[in-house]
């Protein structure tokens with residue numbers, strides 16, 4: 001059936017417009033390899049890249065000043081180029097068909113960055129129900145579901161809830177972003193979380209305030225560890 005559909009509607013790469021062989025989906029190899037991956041050196045806790053050569057594990061200034069609630073955060077690529085475009089279309093243009101491509105990116109990043117970690121639960125960063133209603137879906141849940149399929153896991157979107165709608169983060173300073181999200185998430189009582197190792201999934205990480213607030217709520221609920229994975233870093 002897919003072969004038939006591909007003949008009718010050849011898949012075109014969203015980066016360069018070339019037709020893509022089936023297995024490469026909607027982003028071709030050239031565009032993949034051109035995307036700016038996040039590579040060392042970066043903070044071994046929050047994963048923030050730094051310029052220059054560092055040949056040992058290090059913790060960045062902001063993580064040393066205040067230890068984040070998560071145990072690690074990694075992002076696969078920078079929020080630009082073909083990855084930025086795919087995430088933008090996934091979020092704002094209902095391009096749900098791009099999720100499998102992005103899940104490959106997430107999966108590769110997990111294998112590289114958390115090679116020995118076993119996760120019990122995959123939890124997407126929730127949207128507030130008002131925002132979800134207007135968009136129709138939560139792009140983080142869509143990504144987490146595709147990733148879970150690749151890992152042979154299930155996702156647990158109900159574990160966290162967003163208890164208040166955070167105003168759009170785009171135009172806020174880092175400090176305002178923090179107070180905007182600090183109490184925005186709650187662990188849903190009655191769910192089994194004690195001692196669990198959680199993988200928290202989001203599309204984009206910017207200051208880390210959102211994933212940190214989620215991690216804090218998950219830890220409050222008893223999670224043993226919370227590791228964060230995002231497709232891009234803004």
Ligand SMILES: [Zn+2]
Pocket residue numbers: 013014015016017018027028029030031032
């Ligand atoms: Zn391409």
Ligand SMILES: [Zn+2]
Pocket residue numbers: 043044045046047048059060061062063064
């Ligand atoms: Zn850091």
